[in-house]
Amino acid sequence: MKLFNEQNFINQLSIDCVIFGYKEQELKVLISKIKIETSIWTLPGGFIMQEESINNAAKRILEERTGLKDIYLEQFRVFGEPSRVNHEIYENIDSLKTEWLAKGILDENDINWLTKRFVSIGYYALVDINKVSPQKGMLDDSVEWYNVKELPKMIMDHNEMVLFALETLRQNLDQKLIGFNLLPETFTMKEVQELYEAVYDKPFARNNFQKKILDLNVLERLEKKFTGAANKAPYLYRFRNQ
Amino acid sequence: MKLFNEQNFINQLSIDCVIFGYKEQELKVLISKIKIETSIWTLPGGFIMQEESINNAAKRILEERTGLKDIYLEQFRVFGEPSRVNHEIYENIDSLKTEWLAKGILDENDINWLTKRFVSIGYYALVDINKVSPQKGMLDDSVEWYNVKELPKMIMDHNEMVLFALETLRQNLDQKLIGFNLLPETFTMKEVQELYEAVYDKPFARNNFQKKILDLNVLERLEKKFTGAANKAPYLYRFRNQ
Numbered sequence: 467m468k469l470f471n472e473q474n475f476i477n478q479l480s481i482d483c484v485i486f487g488y489k490e491q492e493l494k495v496l497i498s499k500i501k502i503e504t505s506i507w508t509l510p511g512g513f514i515m516q517e518e519s520i521n522n523a524a525k526r527i528l529e530e531r532t533g534l535k536d537i538y539l540e541q542f543r544v545f546g547e548p549s550r551v552n553h554e555i556y557e558n559i560d561s562l563k564t565e566w567l568a569k570g571i572l573d574e575n576d577i578n579w580l581t582k583r584f585v586s587i588g589y590y591a592l593v594d595i596n597k598v599s600p601q602k603g604m605l606d607d608s609v610e611w612y613n614v615k616e617l618p619k620m621i622m623d624h625n626e627m628v629l630f631a632l633e634t635l636r637q638n639l640d641q642k643l644i645g646f647n648l649l650p651e652t653f654t655m656k657e658v659q660e661l662y663e664a665v666y667d668k669p670f671a672r673n674n675f676q677k678k679i680l681d682l683n684v685l686e687r688l689e690k691k692f693t694g695a696a697n698k699a700p701y702l703y704r705f706r707n708q
Numbered sequence: 709m710k711l712f713n714e715q716n717f718i719n720q721l722s723i724d725c726v727i728f729g730y731k732e733q734e735l736k737v738l739i740s741k742i743k744i745e746t747s748i749w750t751l752p753g754g755f756i757m758q759e760e761s762i763n764n765a766a767k768r769i770l771e772e773r774t775g776l777k778d779i780y781l782e783q784f785r786v787f788g789e790p791s792r793v794n795h796e797i798y799e800n801i802d803s804l805k806t807e808w809l810a811k812g813i814l815d816e817n818d819i820n821w822l823t824k825r826f827v828s829i830g831y832y833a834l835v836d837i838n839k840v841s842p843q844k845g846m847l848d849d850s851v852e853w854y855n856v857k858e859l860p861k862m863i864m865d866h867n868e869m870v871l872f873a874l875e876t877l878r879q880n881l882d883q884k885l886i887g888f889n890l891l892p893e894t895f896t897m898k899e900v901q902e903l904y905e906a907v908y909d910k911p912f913a914r915n916n917f918q919k920k921i922l923d924l925n926v927l928e929r930l931e932k933k934f935t936g937a938a939n940k941a942p943y944l945y946r947f948r949n950q
Binding site (some may be wrong): 470477478481514516517518519520521523527541543544546547549583585587 | 714718719720721756759760761762765783784785786788790810825827834904
């Protein structure tokens with residue numbers, strides 16, 4: 467196929483995406499399983515076309531995996547150790563080659579291209595998990611949401627990438643008011659607090675938290691949420707995009 | 709020479725360095741002038757060797773230009789627009805080629821390699837300007853400190869790189885206590901305030917500023933600075949490295 471080559475893509479440079487979603491009080495990350503003899507897990511990733519900006523490459527990769535356009539995404543770090551070659555694929559190279567060549571997915575040139583040293587640009591993305599229908603990549607057996615605290619051992623430095631992305635998310639969550647990208651359009655104050663608690667992995671005092679968020683002056687209060695018990699019904703809020 | 713090729717360096721990936729120094733109440737950036745027919749200015753930069761981590765490549769480039777090891781440096785952003793090719797060099801390509809080929813610095817292959825699209829990883833560095841003896845790069849006519857507010861128009865997106873680096877420096881200055889890398893080993897509180905004022909390009913109230921810095925509990929107070937007027941002599945401080 468000669469899919470991967472210097473005419474199509476920049477050599478030795480990749481993008482890996484840490485896609486965060488939030489559901490049932492858990493911060494989750496979308497990861498792929500590649501099936502060889504034993505299963506190996508990876509972050510969704512891809513390469514940069516010669517005519518494409520790195521940000522557009524990241525958007526394209528995210529759209530391929532989530533079905534969503536206009537996702538909140540941000541570069542967070544470049545991973546560039548020379549040792550970051552895909553040992554897991556090297557160790558399985560014969561069975562991989564046999565399988566991929568047999569399926570006609572890749573040819574020998576593609577495999578040589580893929581097994582070089584890559585410098586990888588890490589992007590993190592925040593999505594409303596209910597809107598995502600996860601899509602398998604070309605080499606994937608499955609793609610699933612995992613609790614950020616219960617990720618399997620992934621290839622190369624992908625677990626480390628998640629740690630750096632999570633650290634950046636924590637640093638940015640207040641400053642840039644980006645957390646609302648993880649919530650559905652309307653939400654209760656309790657749900658905002660539970661989201662923050664999941665991201666920071668610690669509890670917050672209810673009154674302080676509520677005051678702090680309301681003082682940001684970015685939420686619009688809507689009608690009460692219908693729960694059946696009218697007197698205890700919490701208000702719904704919506705993020706007021708400036 | 710075939711200096712630049714895929715055996716030695718990663719293709720289409722570069723590093724550009726925004727080296728900040730501070731002197732006489734001015735935040736300065738070290739930039740190079742390349743002499744072709746008309747002068748063009750660039751940030752110090754370079755490429756990543758096949759066996760080298762990106763951080764070590766940045767350290768090597770910084771040591772080449774400043775003579776210093778162990779510089780404070782940090783990645784701040786990747787610049788990856790497909791349009792970022794070196795138009796200035798393209799426009800001057802004939803005179804450049806003649807000059808560089810004549811001097812035996814580069815050959816045709818090198819020039820082809822250099823004029824491709826590059827994705828560039830931006831690093832910023834903080835140095836004690838008094839310790840630096842700026843060194844010219846291979847293609848430089850001169851290398852000099854410029855006030856960050858009075859930079860000439862540089863090639864490609866290098867002026868934009870400085871703006872992003874400055875924004876990151878401002879965000880990090882308090883949080884990470886990195887400003888002291890720009891000062892000599894001992895300094896007065898007035899000098900710290902003047903540094904912060906140069907970085908943020910605005911004045912701070914003396915008493916508040918002094919209290920805030922002392923409350924950080926990272927400075928060690930030394931003897932008074934000898935000024936000749938003993939009763940007004942300010943204390944010297946040193947950054948206490950944890």
